[in-house]
Amino acid sequence: MNENKVIDEATNKQKYLADRFTKIIDKYELSHSYLFSGESGVGKLAMALFITMGIFCPNTTNGYPCGNCDECRRISEQQHPDVVIIKPDVQSIKVDQVRYLKDEFSKSGLEGNKKVFIIQDAETMTNGAANSLLKFIEEPGNNIFSFLLTTNLNLILPTIISRTQVIEFNHLNSAEFSEQLKQLGVKHSQINLMNNLTNSINFVRDWQTDDWFDKVQSVISKWFDSIANNDAEAFVTIQADLMPLVLDNKRREPIINMMIACFEDVLNSKYLKSNQFNFPKNENSIIRLANNIQSQTLICILEIILNCNQQLSINISFQNILESITLKIMNLLNQ
Structure with a gap:
């Protein structure tokens, strides 16, 4: 054999x-x-x-x-x-x-x-x-x-x-990449999110340095919970917890994409009844928001965050970008 x-x-x-x-x-x-x-x-x-x-x-x-x-x-x-x-x-x-x-x-x-x-x-x-x-x-x-x-x-x-x-060479399919992530020691709770963000093992290794990915996922999780609970603590989370993790410009895009992944969880829960979440610790907030949010509102939120990637090339403070989208999302959810 x-x-x-x-x-x-x-x-x-x-x-x-x-x-x-x-x-x-x-x-x-x-x-x-x-x-x-x-x-x-x-x-x-x-x-x-x-x-x-x-x-x-x-x-x-x-x-x-x-x-x-x-x-x-x-x-x-x-x-x-x-x-x-x-x-x-x-x-x-x-x-x-x-x-x-x-x-x-x-x-x-x-x-x-x-x-x-x-x-x-x-x-x-x-x-x-x-x-x-x-x-x-x-x-x-x-x-x-x-x-x-x-x-x-x-x-x-x-x-x-x-x-x-x-x-x-073709990209790895999701199952193959997930297996590689397991071999690299990526936590089970992070595999869906990693798969959603990249197909590059080099990126994963870089994100694992000093537990950067783990820390960012935890902060984005906290940010999402605050937004889902209409808590202004979301702004404090950006300033006090998230910005210290923006070590250089190349870390900004994955942070934006993690925020998108939060609301993709809401989208998948609402329409696909999926429980395979990018942010499994936020399951309760995800399901509650999915049950209450209007479809058009959810689409608008995703568009707001997606537009941030275009702003990254403009000389605008990254903190201002994140605080601006937080305000817009909370205003939409309060309407």
């Missing part, structure tokens, strides 16, 4: 691509260079290693690697001498790292005539490193394959894009 984790990840997260590449490998039609683009966690590295196994494995079946032989095992463990993986040195991939790649390009395979190079976070290459790599991507030599992995295709030099086959 095949218990190779790399194969499992590649085939579970991106089955269509895995099937596509096994056919390409079986027909000996593999291109020399690929650029894999997609959010973190969608299986780009696993797919590159899966294809590499197909290249090296002596026991392939219709291009599908066995996963159990010595070649597959060492590739899976990133220990194969003819498979070179480059990662950013601190924050970027530097020229010296590309020089090392060039040296490896110039050598024959240590154990055969095939070599594979995988460059993770390719968007972090300095311009010097990227330009230095161009010639070797364009003319790599026989049986040399390269895989560049990126979460942001817009940051890759057009000259590199033009010399590779770009493969766009």
Whole structure:
């Protein structure tokens, strides 16, 4: 039985691509260079290693690697001498790292005539490193394959894009992403909300730093309860509890989206009778508000919060934005 984790990840997260590449490998039609683009966690590295196994494995079946032989095992463990993986040195991939790649390009395979190079976070290459790599991507030599992995295709030099086959990776579906969140230690009470806000594991890891996400969810929960109870404490919550958590501009959008998620819970409770809430601790307030709020009022509230994302690009105090929408929502609920 095949218990190779790399194969499992590649085939579970991106089955269509895995099937596509096994056919390409079986027909000996593999291109020399690929650029894999997609959010973190969608299986780009696993797919590159899966294809590499197909290249090296002596026991392939219709291009599908066995996963159990010595070649597959060492590739899976990133220990194969003819498979070179480059990662950013601190924050970027530097020229010296590309020089090392060039040296490896110039050598024959240590154990055969095939070599594979995988460059993770390719968007972090300095311009010097990227330009230095161009010639070797364009003319790599026989049986040399390269895989560049990126979460942001817009940051890759057009000259590199033009010399590779770009493969766009699909988003994870909700169940797959939820499973990844569990593996990261995300609380059960936060999984629905995380799934609603992002499909990026990098964002999740960032939000988990210093329990930031947990703290913000708790404050937004308190804010929503105050609004649902027509309590002016909602304004104090913004000033005293929420604003200290706005550590930088990139934290503003997820906060707005969490506020939207509160009223999406009301919407789902009202029309779908759903009890799968983004804010499960607010269940009583959500159900009570869903039973009493008019449909048009609920739609207006969602529009008010949604419009905040447009205001983020304007030089307006974020605290003023949040206090303004709080006032508008409470006025609507009091009408």
